[in-house]
Amino acid sequence: MTVPTITDSVQTFSSNSTSSIYSQLGMAFFSVIAIILCLGWIIKRIGWKKSSKQFIEIKAIYNISAKERILLVHVDNQLLVVGVTAQQMTLLHTISEQKTEMLLNDRVDVEQISKNNLFKQLLQSVLNTNKKE
Numbered sequence: 001m002t003v004p005t006i007t008d009s010v011q012t013f014s015s016n017s018t019s020s021i022y023s024q025l026g027m028a029f030f031s032v033i034a035i036i037l038c039l040g041w042i043i044k045r046i047g048w049k050k051s052s053k054q055f056i057e058i059k060a061i062y063n064i065s066a067k068e069r070i071l072l073v074h075v076d077n078q079l080l081v082v083g084v085t086a087q088q089m090t091l092l093h094t095i096s097e098q099k100t101e102m103l104l105n106d107r108v109d110v111e112q113i114s115k116n117n118l119f120k121q122l123l124q125s126v127l128n129t130n131k132k133e
Helices: 006-046 097-106 115-132
Strands: 056-063 069-075 078-084 089-095
Touching: 056 115, 078 097, 089 097, 097 115
Parallel strands: none
Antiparallel strands: 056 069, 069 078, 078 089
């Protein structure tokens, strides 16, 4: 019969404590990673954005194809009609300040009108004012 010695009990205690320390450390690591991922997902869902006034606003977008579109950009009290492709951007037309104010004040509910209809409406009103002049 063998009698347990003090060194045997110390070795089993130290191996148990190191494995529990490693498991606690691993759980803490995964918990921190999970919290970071959850906070990132919540911020993305809320749409946390800076509340600063932008000098350039895209008022309407009309998609021609997958890589080509026409943008209506409001810059410095003017509306710019810009053609955008994968390689370049081209200024198609500039609408003056007076026409810009008239066009932007005519719209009633922007949220109810889709972007393509908004672009179509603004473009038609510009073409109609050009025909009248």
